[in-house]
Amino acid sequence: MNEAGGTIIIVLDEIDTLGDDDRILYSLPRARAQDYVEDHVFPSIIGISNDLQWRDNLSPKVKSSLYDDSVLFSPYDATQLQQILRRRAAKAFRDTELIPIDELGADGDPDGTVVEIDQSGQEYLFRSSVLTDDVIPLIAALSAQDTGDARQAIKYLRKAGELADKHGDDWVGAEHAREAQALVEREAVVEAMREMTTQAHLALAALTALELSGDAPVRAKPIYGVYKSVASRIDADKLGQRRFKDHLRELDMQGIADGEKVTAGSIGGPAWEYQLQVDTDIAVEVLKDTARFADIDFERISADRPSA
Numbered sequence: 001m002n003e004a005g006g007t008i009i010i011v012l013d014e015i016d017t018l019g020d021d022d023r024i025l026y027s028l029p030r031a032r033a034q035d036y037v038e039d040h041v042f043p044s045i046i047g048i049s050n051d052l053q054w055r056d057n058l059s060p061k062v063k064s065s066l067y068d069d070s071v072l073f074s075p076y077d078a079t080q081l082q083q084i085l086r087r088r089a090a091k092a093f094r095d096t097e098l099i100p101i102d103e104l105g106a107d108g109d110p111d112g113t114v115v116e117i118d119q120s121g122q123e124y125l126f127r128s129s130v131l132t133d134d135v136i137p138l139i140a141a142l143s144a145q146d147t148g149d150a151r152q153a154i155k156y157l158r159k160a161g162e163l164a165d166k167h168g169d170d171w172v173g174a175e176h177a178r179e180a181q182a183l184v185e186r187e188a189v190v191e192a193m194r195e196m197t198t199q200a201h202l203a204l205a206a207l208t209a210l211e212l213s214g215d216a217p218v219r220a221k222p223i224y225g226v227y228k229s230v231a232s233r234i235d236a237d238k239l240g241q242r243r244f245k246d247h248l249r250e251l252d253m254q255g256i257a258d259g260e261k262v263t264a265g266s267i268g269g270p271a272w273e274y275q276l277q278v279d280t281d282i283a284v285e286v287l288k289d290t291a292r293f294a295d296i297d298f299e300r301i302s303a304d305r306p307s308a
Helices: 023-027 060-068 078-092 135-146 150-169 174-194 199-210 220-233 239-254 279-287 296-302
Strands: 004-013 041-048 098-101 114-117 123-128 257-264 270-276
Touching: 023 060, 023 279, 060 279, 078 098, 078 123, 078 150, 135 150, 135 174, 150 174, 174 279, 199 220, 199 239, 199 270, 199 279, 199 296, 220 270, 220 296, 239 257, 239 270
Parallel strands: 004 041
Antiparallel strands: 098 123, 114 123, 257 270
16 A cells, blocks of 8 residues: 555445454554555545445444444346346347438338347447347346346346247247246355355254154244254254244245244243245255255154253
8 A cells, every 4th residue: 555655545345344353444444543554645445345234233432433424225126127137138138230310311110129228328228139128127126126237137137048948949039038047046045055054054953854744833842853853963063042033033044944923932032833834856956965954854843852
């Protein structure tokens, strides 16, 4: 930084992953005062995060050092996502193009096209012989209703094209888009399950066993009993019941399980029932691919579970 001089902007993507170790956020704004850098260097930080509450976990001294300001980027709406998708489609699909209107000439025929205006005011015509008229609006609407994330919308479009190619179709339509959405969501859930910790896998295994035995939806206490049985089988540590419930709640937040408050518990607190939100076949497949669970017979676990 001393060699470069001037204003040095340090960008920390996913800044919330710093966790409890936020010393760098204290040191950088005070770098000149602490003689870490020379007087002609002016460090500043841009932090990027999807967690709107990440700043709440910073220590008081860090908060006082940052003098920070926030810029919130709203999710894309359906119209914006359509513009992004048309540009990607023009590069990705054959017989698909986005043409500046002034390049069409006097004989240019705009029929059957979508007119788009970019930030500079340039007008474009979108034409495609392989994308049906409804596929891009549908994908944009699906993504806008869910996350408003351009990456998600692009993934849907790419997957829709792959499905059309796989099926031997000469066009990509709404049916491919809807199938793509289901497959992408399934892949996301499977990936999330694969990346879970051993204790989270144990909670998933216990709930899966009860789902297979027809006992779900089921309260946390019976799930905990099966959890302890599976933990013994794979020689894993057993958490206390309170900490175990945290893993059930995490499965709920990830959309892998569904937790529903039913009545007051025996000591006055809320009682919850849980059931899987994914197919049991998928849950078993993911667990079986994990070495420690490869030999577990999930359909027999609940039959001989110990009392909780």
